[in-house]
Amino acid sequence: MNTSNIYRNRTLNNISEGDVGKTLRIAGWVENIRDHGGVSFIDLRDMYGVMQVVMRNTALLEGIGREDCISIEGVIECRDEETYNPKIPTGTIELEAHSVDVLGKVYKQLPFEVMSSKETREDLRLKYRYLDLRNKKVKDNIIFRSEVISFLRQKMTDMGFLEIQTPILCASSPEGARDYIVPSRKYKGKFYALPQAPQQYKQLLMVSGFDRYFQIAPCFRDEDARADRSPGEFYQLDFEMSFATQEDVFRAGEEVLTAAFKKFAPEGYSVTEAPYPVISYRQAMLEFGTDKPDLRNPLRIIDLSDFFQKCTFKPFHNKTVRAVRVHAEMSKGFHEKLLQFATSIGMGGLGYLEVNGDMTYKGPIDKFIPDEIKRELSGLAGLEPGDTIFFIADKEERAALLAGQIRTELGTRLDICEKNAYRFCFVNDFPMFEYDTAEKKINFTHNPFSMPQGGLEALNTKDPLEILAYQYDIVCNGIELSSGAVRNHSLDIMIKAFEIAGYSQEDLRNKFGALYQAFQFGAPPHAGMAPGVDRMIMLLKNEENIREVIPFPMNGNAQDLMCGAPAEITEAQLREVHIKIR
Incomplete structure (x- = not known):
């Protein structure tokens, strides 16, 4: 209880039948208005709940409309038994209003009904996302997201991992997707990139002697949207371990994911117990026709x-x-x-x-x-x-x-x-290289920093297209939740692997200079993975679209309809960073 706050001294979840007879001040948004002639009713909503307000002095209602933000002082009283509302915790009580202060007025017609916003077309919802988020179902997804992330942080800490933040402005490197690039004001013609993942930094942390690292990492990739992929940015539970094998990472991944899904799965759902089935890439493509098998x-x-x-x-x-x-x-x-x-x-x-x-x-x-x-x-x-x-x-x-x-x-x-189940598996033994028919050359299949199975000898003696990597994915219900790998920590292996993919040692030194140097100073074996937080929450909430579990998502065309990004900038801003639009 906060007795000194001028707007409210209780939130609606902290009022009960024990408060009957007390004078309280509450605040929130007008969800509904019912005028019964001599008496009027308001359903007032704050973040925590809804309460019925009765106005026997109907003059108090004058000038008040739906979604106005108001503060009301009055006395808590019991409702008549025939008017109980079992759908809300405060359904047996109401507040009789004595005074009303309008804190924030609605000046124009609402673009949609807040309580049915999920049935509104998506572009309108995203343009007025702050109204969409007032909808209880939408808001509950974001609260749920916060709870899951808080749990993941605590679980990783309990497992001996240290949370460390890595840079957002970094150097561009060829990691598979397109970079978002940021021009430098101070260094004409040079650019930063936003990280596709904290890949190099977390490996450098292992070289630094940090044994177990994690972070809830923002990642930025200029990719097209899908139902299970948000364009632009996403978050992953990124972790890395020194002196670790593939199996060590499997055990850590199983521990945190099993715990999270058991805690947050809908009632009645079953979750795969560790150890998860391990399916090779070749077996997955044969038996399931995909490297993202749905074991249900x-x-x-x-x-x-x-x-x-x-x-x-x-x-x-x-x-x-x-x-x-x-x-x-x-x-x-x-x-x-x-x-x-x-x-x-x-x-x-x-x-x-x-x-x-x-x-x-x-x-x-x-x-x-x-x-x-x-x-x-x-x-x-x-x-x-x-x-x-x-x-x-x-x-x-x-x-x-x-x-x-x-x-x-x-x-x-x-x-x-199978219904009401989360079925996990690992898919491993991915090919290290593939033949790019467009470029007519051999490229890395996935992560270029993975350790090839067989090490340097395999790179020197085998057909590159037959070499497997210590790479693995976690798949849940047909959705790739995580990718990871045992990292290559040997400079000789790194030079040879990149040579096969068409990079010279000079390219390696220029594009991956930090790792190239660091591997010359006693790098430990290390391995890790990065389950996607947004996808995890989408699965746990049984949402078809990932945008339903992100507070302020872009639309499918990578536009922020609410704030108008991407947007043009001024000529002065362009000159400052030495850019001319062609």
Whole structure:
């Protein structure tokens, strides 16, 4: 209780039936007005709750409108029992108003109804986000976000990690996405960049002798938006460990994520217990058709490429053939809708077989499978009476992608995915390098600072496209929550890895000078990862769009509709940083 505050001496969550008869001052926003002739009612809302205010002196209501910010003094009294409101904690009491002060007036028509703002179109919500945030559901997401971040901080501290902030203005470096660049006033023609991640700094902290670091790190990437990715900026739980292996990072990641999801998951949800399943990248692409497998879906993809080379079905010859087996009743209409989906994602068709009770098949490609090897197909695919098996054929990479989409669609249409669950896994053993067909050269697949499996010997003796990296992701319900790696801490390995990707030692010295120098002064082995905070909260709140859990998000076109960014700046500002617009 604050007796000296001129606006209020109680917040609405701190008023109860025990205060009946007391004179109190409360403050907030007018959520609703009900004029019953000789008596009027206001629903007053502050951050903590809602309370009914009764005005028997109706003159007090004069000039007051919805969403006005007001302060009211009056006496707490019991409501008549027939007017109780069980939906709110203060539903058995009300405040009889004796005086009203208007603190902040609404001068123009509201752009939307605050209490139904989530049904308003998104551009309007984002333009007036401060009104949208008055909506209890929207506000609760942001309060929930604060609670999760507070928990993560405490948990990491309890696990022996030290929170350290790393710079926001840094040097541009090729880390995969586009940098946001900041021109320098003092150094003509030179630029800072906003960090895509604290990657180099956290590695330098390990070289500095800090054993376990973490931060809730802001990251900036000039990328297009998706439902699970906010354009411009996002936050991650960034952590790094010295003298650590991949398995050490797995254990730390499991501990913090399992604890967070168990604490904040909706009631009745189950969470994967540690240790999480570990799936290699190659296995993930085969069995799930994606490196972000959703383990709630029980369906698995199998490879039947070799089998179909023995058949006479020409569309499957010299192709990668993937198949998905389903045990479910399916109507002719179901097959037609699935075929429509297949053609919508670029497939020429969708072959299938149905398994009869006597283990014979029926379906459009049955006649192309020789009788003597039909039993072999049954064994390879584990077929049983009542099964349907769908076939996808294309070049290997595309066949995997299409099969993954068919698997997901089947899981959704048949409603066979596990409900009320958070299913985690690690995906590891990513390729270190890939061939860039556009640039006609070998590039890093993901993080260039990862340790190649096999070290320097592998870099010197193996085909670069066969080298795996100690890289790993954490995936939850089909969403990539985190990426990480065992870092390369050896200068010789670093020089060779970058050489394979087309960087000279001079390039390395210029672009990654700090790491290049630091690795010459006794760098320890180190490893880490960085689960995305925004995605974590989106999952925990079951929101479809990540913007629902960010206080002031940009729209899908990377615009701040509320403050008008990006915006033009003056010629004087441009001159100050030596910039001319072309």
